[in-house]
Amino acid sequence: MSHAAVLVNRGIIPGFHLSMADDPLSVKSASAEESGLVRRVREGETERFADLIDRYQNHVGRIVARRVPADRVRELVHEVFVKAYVNLAQFSESVPFEHWLAGIAVRTCYDFWRARSREEVPVSALRDEHTRWIEQTLSSHSDRQFRAQTARQEARELLGWALARLSPENRAVLTLVHLDGYSVREAADMLGWSLVNVKVRAHRARKALRELLRHTLAENAHDAT
Amino acid sequence: MMRHDDDSVNSLERALIEAYRSQSQVSHPIDVTRDVMRDVRRSATERSRRPPTTVLDQLVWRTATITAAVVLATVLTVSLWRPSLAPNPVLVAEELESVPLFDE
Numbered sequence: 110m111s112h113a114a115v116l117v118n119r120g121i122i123p124g125f126h127l128s129m130a131d132d133p134l135s136v137k138s139a140s141a142e143e144s145g146l147v148r149r150v151r152e153g154e155t156e157r158f159a160d161l162i163d164r165y166q167n168h169v170g171r172i173v174a175r176r177v178p179a180d181r182v183r184e185l186v187h188e189v190f191v192k193a194y195v196n197l198a199q200f201s202e203s204v205p206f207e208h209w210l211a212g213i214a215v216r217t218c219y220d221f222w223r224a225r226s227r228e229e230v231p232v233s234a235l236r237d238e239h240t241r242w243i244e245q246t247l248s249s250h251s252d253r254q255f256r257a258q259t260a261r262q263e264a265r266e267l268l269g270w271a272l273a274r275l276s277p278e279n280r281a282v283l284t285l286v287h288l289d290g291y292s293v294r295e296a297a298d299m300l301g302w303s304l305v306n307v308k309v310r311a312h313r314a315r316k317a318l319r320e321l322l323r324h325t326l327a328e329n330a331h332d333a334t
Numbered sequence: 335m336m337r338h339d340d341d342s343v344n345s346l347e348r349a350l351i352e353a354y355r356s357q358s359q360v361s362h363p364i365d366v367t368r369d370v371m372r373d374v375r376r377s378a379t380e381r382s383r384r385p386p387t388t389v390l391d392q393l394v395w396r397t398a399t400i401t402a403a404v405v406l407a408t409v410l411t412v413s414l415w416r417p418s419l420a421p422n423p424v425l426v427a428e429e430l431e432s433v434p435l436f437d438e
Contacts, residue, residue: 166367
C-alpha cells in the first residue's frame, strides 16, 4: 500500500475509503531514544515513565476520545498508562512505543464497552433533530453542503447512537477498520484477535450498521407518509 | 426502490464516516501525568517490597523438580534392593517336580 493510501485510510487526507485488505503492518521498530527510555524505567528509574506519559498522552487521548463518552476519556487514558507501566516487560521494541500504547488504548476502550453492555445501560432514542439531519444530509445538493452536514453535532450523535446498538466486538472492529481505516491485520494486532475473526467481524459489523441505517430510513419514510 | 434505498444507505454511511473523521482531527489536550505517576510510584513501592514473581516462580519450579527427582530415585532404589514378594518361578517349578504324581 502506498504512503498516500495509508494517509487516506487513516483519515489524514480527506477521502472515503474502506480498507478491508489484510495488508502487513508497515511500522518501524522503536527508536533508540524510546527504547532507552523504556529500558531505564524497566531497570528501576520509575520517574522516567513521566517522560513517556508527557510524550504520548495526547496520542492516547485522541484514540480514547474517538471511542468513549467525553466524560470518561481522562479516566481511561489514566488506565491505559497504568496498564502500560504494569506490562512494560512485554514491550518487545519491535514496534514503536506509540503503536504498542495504541493497542492497549483500543483494548481498554473495548473492555469499557463490554462492561457497559453487562450493566445494560439504556441506549437513548433518536430525536427529531437527528431525523431532520438525515433528511437534510440526503438532500444535499453539493459536496460542500454534504461536508457541512457531516461537521454538525447531530452527525456525531447519530454515529454514537448507531454504534451503541452494536455488540462491543462489532463496535471495536467497525471503529478500527471502517472508521479509522486500519487494515484487518493492523486491527487484529491491536485487538490481539485472529485475522479471520477480525475479517468476519468487520463484514458482519458493517452489515449490521447498514441494516440499522436502512431500518432508520424506512421508519423515517413511514413517519413522513 | 431497492437501488434508491442502497444509495441512501451509502450516503448516510459516508456522512457518518466523514463525521467521525472530522471529529478525529480535533485535538484533545489532556494531562494525566501527575495522577498516573502517583499510581506508578505506589505500584513500584509495592513491587520492591515483595520478591519478584519470576524469582519466586523459578524457586517453586526448582523445588518441585528436585523433590520429584528424589522421590523417583528412592522408589527405584527400594524396588531394586527389596526382595520380591512374588513367588520365584524356578522355586515353584522345583516344588512341583518334587511332588509325586497320583499314580506313582
